[in-house]
Amino acid sequence: MKPAIELENLSKKFGKNKAVDNLSLQVPAGCIFGFLGPNGAGKTTTIKMMLGLMRPDGGQGRVLGRDIVRESEAIRRKTGYVAEIQEMYRYMTVQEIISFCKPFYTGWNDRLAKKYLEFFQLPRGEKIKNLSKGMKTQLALILAMAPEPELLILDEPTSGLDTINRQEFLRIILEEIALQGRTVFLSSHLLHDVERVADLVAIIKHGKLIDIRSIDELKTTVKKIRVVFQKEVPAELFSRPGIRSYTREGSAYVVSVENNLQDILADFKKYPYFTFDIIDQNLEEIFLEKVKGDKK
Amino acid sequence: MWYYVDPHSGIPIYVQLKEQIKKAVATGLLAEGQQMPSVRELALQLTINPNTVAKVYQELEREGVLQTARGLGSFVAKRRKDFGPQQESSLDNALEKLMVEAYQLSVDADTLYARFTEKLAAWKDRLKKGAEGQ
Amino acid sequence: MNGTLLRKELRETRWKLVLGTAVLAATAIFLPLSFNFLKDLISAIPPEQLERFGGMMPANIFNDYSLYLWSQWNAKNLAQIGTILAVLVGMNLIAGEISGQTAGFLLTRPISRRSVFLTKALTGMLILISMVWFSTIVMVITAHFTPYTVDAGRLLLTTVITTLGLLVLFSLTLLFSTLIDEPVKAAGATLLVILLLVFCGWIEPLRFLNIFYHMNGAQYFIGGTFPVVSTAIMCAAAVVLLAAGLRLFEKKEF
Numbered sequence: 301m302k303p304a305i306e307l308e309n310l311s312k313k314f315g316k317n318k319a320v321d322n323l324s325l326q327v328p329a330g331c332i333f334g335f336l337g338p339n340g341a342g343k344t345t346t347i348k349m350m351l352g353l354m355r356p357d358g359g360q361g362r363v364l365g366r367d368i369v370r371e372s373e374a375i376r377r378k379t380g381y382v383a384e385i386q387e388m389y390r391y392m393t394v395q396e397i398i399s400f401c402k403p404f405y406t407g408w409n410d411r412l413a414k415k416y417l418e419f420f421q422l423p424r425g426e427k428i429k430n431l432s433k434g435m436k437t438q439l440a441l442i443l444a445m446a447p448e449p450e451l452l453i454l455d456e457p458t459s460g461l462d463t464i465n466r467q468e469f470l471r472i473i474l475e476e477i478a479l480q481g482r483t484v485f486l487s488s489h490l491l492h493d494v495e496r497v498a499d500l501v502a503i504i505k506h507g508k509l510i511d512i513r514s515i516d517e518l519k520t521t522v523k524k525i526r527v528v529f530q531k532e533v534p535a536e537l538f539s540r541p542g543i544r545s546y547t548r549e550g551s552a553y554v555v556s557v558e559n560n561l562q563d564i565l566a567d568f569k570k571y572p573y574f575t576f577d578i579i580d581q582n583l584e585e586i587f588l589e590k591v592k593g594d595k596k
Numbered sequence: 597m598w599y600y601v602d603p604h605s606g607i608p609i610y611v612q613l614k615e616q617i618k619k620a621v622a623t624g625l626l627a628e629g630q631q632m633p634s635v636r637e638l639a640l641q642l643t644i645n646p647n648t649v650a651k652v653y654q655e656l657e658r659e660g661v662l663q664t665a666r667g668l669g670s671f672v673a674k675r676r677k678d679f680g681p682q683q684e685s686s687l688d689n690a691l692e693k694l695m696v697e698a699y700q701l702s703v704d705a706d707t708l709y710a711r712f713t714e715k716l717a718a719w720k721d722r723l724k725k726g727a728e729g730q
Numbered sequence: 731m732n733g734t735l736l737r738k739e740l741r742e743t744r745w746k747l748v749l750g751t752a753v754l755a756a757t758a759i760f761l762p763l764s765f766n767f768l769k770d771l772i773s774a775i776p777p778e779q780l781e782r783f784g785g786m787m788p789a790n791i792f793n794d795y796s797l798y799l800w801s802q803w804n805a806k807n808l809a810q811i812g813t814i815l816a817v818l819v820g821m822n823l824i825a826g827e828i829s830g831q832t833a834g835f836l837l838t839r840p841i842s843r844r845s846v847f848l849t850k851a852l853t854g855m856l857i858l859i860s861m862v863w864f865s866t867i868v869m870v871i872t873a874h875f876t877p878y879t880v881d882a883g884r885l886l887l888t889t890v891i892t893t894l895g896l897l898v899l900f901s902l903t904l905l906f907s908t909l910i911d912e913p914v915k916a917a918g919a920t921l922l923v924i925l926l927l928v929f930c931g932w933i934e935p936l937r938f939l940n941i942f943y944h945m946n947g948a949q950y951f952i953g954g955t956f957p958v959v960s961t962a963i964m965c966a967a968a969v970v971l972l973a974a975g976l977r978l979f980e981k982k983e984f
Contacts, residue, residue: 332645351838353984377840387831389738403734404839471643479636479646496603497645516608516648523606573700580606 302365304329304451304483305350309359312345312507319345321507322359327485327500329450332478334498334515335487338591342507343487344384347455351381364450377405380444384456386436390429394422394439398446405447412476413446419472433460441469445476452477453485458493470497495583503590510590511558515583522586524579525555525565530572537571540564544589556589598625601642609644613652621661621672623722632662632670732841732849739853742826743819747857750815754865757811761802762873762880765795795878797951800885803869804892805946812862812896813924819857820903821917823850824979828911833984843980851904851972858900862893888947891957894964895945899924901971908975908982938963 305327312320320342327333337343348354350363352372361368363375388397394417402408417424420438422431431439437460444452452473458466470493477484478497488494494501495515502512511518529551538546538553542560546553557564569576581589598620601612620626632638635653639646653670656662663673698708740747769792791798824847827833836846866889873880903920910916924941931940938944944960 331647348984353834353837355981355983373840373842376838379838381838383834385831386835388835389832390830391742400734400738401839404732404841467643471640474639474643474646475636479639492604496609496643499645499647516610516651519606519608520611569696569700576700582604582606584604585606 302329303327304331305333305361305363305485307346307350307359307361310346310349310356310361311358312342312349312354313357318507320349320356323504323507323509324359325502325509325512327483329483330478330481331499332473332484332486332497334494334501335485335504336491336494336501336587337487337489337504339489341504343504344455345507346504347381347453347485347487350453351376351379377447378450380447380449380452382437382440382444382452382454382457384459386440388428388436388440388443391427393425393427394431395424397428397439397443398424401443401446407448409446409448412448413442416442416445416472434462434465437461438465438469441472445472448480449477449482451483451485453487455487456489457486458488458490466493473497491584491587501583503587505591518583518586519580521561522556522558522581522589523561524581525557525568526553526575526577526579527555527568528552528574528576530574533571537567540567599638599642601644603644610648610652610655613642613644613649614655617652617656618661626672628672628674630672632672634669731852732845735836735841735846735849736853739823739850740857742822743853743857746815746818747861750811750818750857750861751864754808754811754815754861755868757807758803758865758869759872761799761807762869762876765792765798765876765878768792795873795876796881796885799869799873799880800888800947800951803866803885804888804951805948808862808866808889808892809895809942809945812858812892813899815861816858816896816900817903817917817920819854820900821907821913821920823854823904824907824975825911825913825916826907828984829913837984844976847908847976847979851901851975854900854904855897858896859893862889862896884951888951891947891950891961891964892945894961894968895941898941898945898964898967898971901968901975905971905975905978908978 303326305325307326308324310320310323311318323342323346335343335346345354349356350361350368352368352375355369364378366374368375389400392400398413416438420435420442422435422439422442428436428439437457441457454473458469461469473484474497484497486494486498498515500512500514501518503510532551538555540560540563542557542564544556544558546555555564565578599613599616601609601616603609605612617626617632626632632653633641635646635649638644638649642649653662653664657664657670657673660673662670664670695708703711772792791801827836837843866886870880870882870885873882899920902923903917906916906920906923907913910919927939927941930936931938931943941964944957944964947957949955949957949960
């Protein structure tokens with residue numbers, strides 16, 4: 301299947317600051333893609349380039365098979381977008397903004413809009429300026445989903461929602477987008493949500509891609525090994541590819557592994573030890589380690 | 597709901613879910629021929645990625661724990677009676693790992709044997725109780 | 731052109747439309763009816779005293795009712811109020827989306843930048859034209875109820891020229907609304923440029939820079955010949971300003 305998003309050496313500078321720096325990645329169609337990075341890592345800039353709000357300085361990108369610079373309108377026809385702070389026309393009512401958006405699209409799903417207006421208990425007659433932040437996010441999600449997009453791009457969507465609403469929000473995305481075989485691009489620094497639903501994650505920092513892997517793979521290969529050897533072991537043991545770093549206190553080692561876990565384990569076990577623990581790392585731990593470590 | 601996953605653990609969600617289903621089958625909580633919830637149902641109930649659920653079902657099918665009837669869904673498979681070379685080698689692997697581990701922990705063969713027999717007896721007991729419970 | 735965006739723009743501008751129409755229409759009713767009063771007032775002043783009023787209101791305009799209406803409407807009130815309305819209508823069109831942070835929402839709909847800009851420009855022009863023409867027709871109708879004869883055809887054709895001038899000023903406002911992200915500042919910048927052009931126009935060789943000199947249609951109304959050059963200059967200016975605004979908008983990042 302064709303990838304839903306392909307970015308190739310995408311770059312964007314603001315003055316001297318490289319917001320996005322030679323970013324290349326592919327998002328397979330039908331997956332939930334977690335786009336992770338600390339604040340200011342270039343996540344929003346990347347999204348804005350994918351949607352034609354900004355123009356790349358270098359590189360290129362295709363979204364749903366179309367060029368992000370030349371075919372932006374066609375991309376937006378099939379792409380739903382929920383921004384972190386989605387400002388909409390404040391004077392309009394919920395019904396009015398729906399009536400405003402609907403004519404832009406050919407396949408607007410009224411039933412879906414109605415279903416979720418009722419689900420979220422959003423009153424059609426209420427003015428947008430009177431909605432809470434969470435309600436605005438819910439409305440923005442409805443407006444993004446009603447055209448039945450092939451791709452849903454969410455930029456920090458859940459930051460305005462409480463825990464229960466976040467879970468609901470994710471479930472709706474699973475039901476209406478993921479289960480329909482459509483693609484979700486979920487940008488966030490809130491790892492809990494991403495960890496729950498994403499297949500694939502990319503971690504970016506200073507506009508650069510640090511890692512891109514499936515969550516399952518990350519969790520099965522990125523581990524810490526805590527080992528106390530019985531005898532002195534050769535230092536080369538810790539320079540194997542896949543070992544990211546290690547700390548030593550006497551004969552006790554804590555080794556951060558990010559690849560080739562099985563080979564490394566086999567190597568280590570050749571030496572007699574007193575204790576040997578493999579410590580699982582959740583996404584947050586993996587993320588922090590990567591973001592902290594990959595300093596320029 | 598029997599299934600529970602902790603997305604924030606360091607163990608992948610698919611591993612957690614797979615283990616739970618295997619455990620449910622092994623303990624008889626899921627009977628032979630019983631229908632599994634659909635991928636959609638389970639994904640929405642647990643709020644996890646449907647691809648993850650599908651992956652678990654696929655792997656369990658490959659391992660002979662589940663069976664999928666096209667268009668009907670997944671069912672708990674009949675316990676496999678055949679013990680072919682593939683099954684033999686995975687058993688051997690597991691046993692070898694156990695012995696390597698024991699060696700590294702400086703556990704001698706007799707102690708290992710004694711512990712093993714003890715655990716095996718307990719396991720047999722549990723299987724029997726499970727069968728009576730049904 | 732985009733229907734749903736057009737409706738939205740009309741809605742956002744409706745209070746300006748109502749207010750502008752009210753002010754222009756009130757003026758349009760007042761002018762024809764005050765002819766007698768002003769004529770009596772002026773004739774009561776001895777001619778040598780009248781000199782002191784300078785060219786503000788030459789006495790000869792009271793010999794010709796149509797000339798009076800033209801001098802008070804196309805050359806004065808319509809041009810002045812119209813300028814303010816052109817700026818009022820244009821200032822929010824682009825800058826309002828940016829200061830209200832709604833640009834990102836609008837531009838992530840499947841619509842091209844060009845279509846957004848042209849729809850907005852067209853809506854603004856439509857509103858401006860309706861205000862100008864509604865009030866001008868009100869004035870001509872009111873004038874018909876006075877005992878004087880009025881040359882409606884000539885007044886209306888002059889209003890075409892005035893309208894064109896107002897569209898140039900609207901296009902200038904739209905350009906500033908694209909350039910400056912704050913509607914009030916965009917309006918201020920536009921008015922500043924207009925004033926600058928007026929001041930430049932005081933110096934004889936630079937008179938062509940004063941847009942009001944072109945849009946009052948004096949050459950046609952008094953001189954009798956249609957101002958082909960002025961009309962062409964204004965058409966060109968409007969097109970250039972709109973094209974510049976569009977280009978700027980297409981390159982803008984949000």
